[in-house]
Amino acid sequence: MTTVNLNILLLFLVFSMNAVLSYKSMHVESGELCSPITKRKIKLGKHEDSALLVSQKRLDDHSLKWKVDFKCTFEIDVSSHSDGVFAVIQKLILRKNETTNECIDYIQFKRDDGSNISRHCGYLNAELSMGKHFAPYPFSSDLAPTGNSYIDPKGKLIATIFVSREPLLEGEETDFLLVFTSYKSCMWNKQDYLPCLPHQTDKCIYVGFFHDGYVNCPYPGCVDENECSPEKLSESGFKILPTMILKNQFRRI
Ligand SMILES: *[C@@H]1O[C@H](CO)[C@@H](O)[C@H](O)[C@H]1NC(C)=O
Numbered sequence: 001m002t003t004v005n006l007n008i009l010l011l012f013l014v015f016s017m018n019a020v021l022s023y024k025s026m027h028v029e030s031g032e033l034c035s036p037i038t039k040r041k042i043k044l045g046k047h048e049d050s051a052l053l054v055s056q057k058r059l060d061d062h063s064l065k066w067k068v069d070f071k072c073t074f075e076i077d078v079s080s081h082s083d084g085v086f087a088v089i090q091k092l093i094l095r096k097n098e099t100t101n102e103c104i105d106y107i108q109f110k111r112d113d114g115s116n117i118s119r120h121c122g123y124l125n126a127e128l129s130m131g132k133h134f135a136p137y138p139f140s141s142d143l144a145p146t147g148n149s150y151i152d153p154k155g156k157l158i159a160t161i162f163v164s165r166e167p168l169l170e171g172e173e174t175d176f177l178l179v180f181t182s183y184k185s186c187m188w189n190k191q192d193y194l195p196c197l198p199h200q201t202d203k204c205i206y207v208g209f210f211h212d213g214y215v216n217c218p219y220p221g222c223v224d225e226n227e228c229s230p231e232k233l234s235e236s237g238f239k240i241l242p243t244m245i246l247k248n249q250f251r252r253i
């Protein structure tokens with residue numbers, strides 16, 4: 001292997017280790033996130049501490065009827081009053097009554113004043129739901145969030161995860177992976193924060209979340225961010241990462 005190749009490999013290893021370490025990660029079986037008696041408040045910090053991964057570990061172990069429904073409500077709270085928060089469902093498999101189209105299990109987002117309730121079930125996959133073809137003008141600065149995403153400009157998002165006590169039938173499963181990311185105005189921390197969309201100066205996220213295998217920005221076409229803001233990439237220095245590796249990394253989720 002040539003020195004150049006080796007250097008690239010080392011850089012990639014260092015980068016991917018950082019990428020993995022940079023996320024706070026919690027699962028719904030943890031008492032830190034889900035309590036049967038109270039609504040936990042999860043505080044997002046700055047830089048690599050400004051995002052949270054939420055997943056499940058044993059909820060799909062559900063062949064018997066539970067005594068009660070599983071319901072977990074938590075609040076995502078950002079560190080500064082002026083910041084907001086994005087929620088992006090990376091993947092979701094939850095039961096839906098095909099006759100009534102109602103959710104049997106669901107993930108729900110709302111604001112802390114109870115407004116803008118958004119409920120999700122069925123099958124969702126970020127890579128499929130966030131393609132460029134969902135955006136008529138992929139580089140516009142006022143794109144609507146995709147169907148698997150949610151924006152809370154006040155940064156006090158209330159999330160609920162509900163799984164019915166009814167057992168899973170043969171061939172049914174429950175699974176999900178959510179990413180919450182706080183965003184801030186691009187006026188501050190110019191080196192460390194980049195906009196999701198090239199001309200959008202009010203919503204910047206930590207640069208380390210670009211090309212890390214998780215979708216943080218809620219807009220169509222940004223799948224793992226850089227597609228929405230290609231000119232920013234060359235300034236950030238992360239462009240040595242081969243796209244193929246990143247794509248594969250994303251598929252593994
Ligand atoms: C779906 O809803 C219908 C009508 O309420 C009900 O009869 C049926 O049992 C439901 N199916 C499931 C799988 O919950």
Ligand SMILES: *[C@@H]1O[C@H](CO)[C@@H](O)[C@H](O)[C@H]1NC(C)=O
Pocket residue numbers: 115116
């Ligand atoms: C609720 O969400 C919709 C669409 O995402 C948005 O247009 C509207 O302004 C939101 N309402 C409030 C009170 O922010």
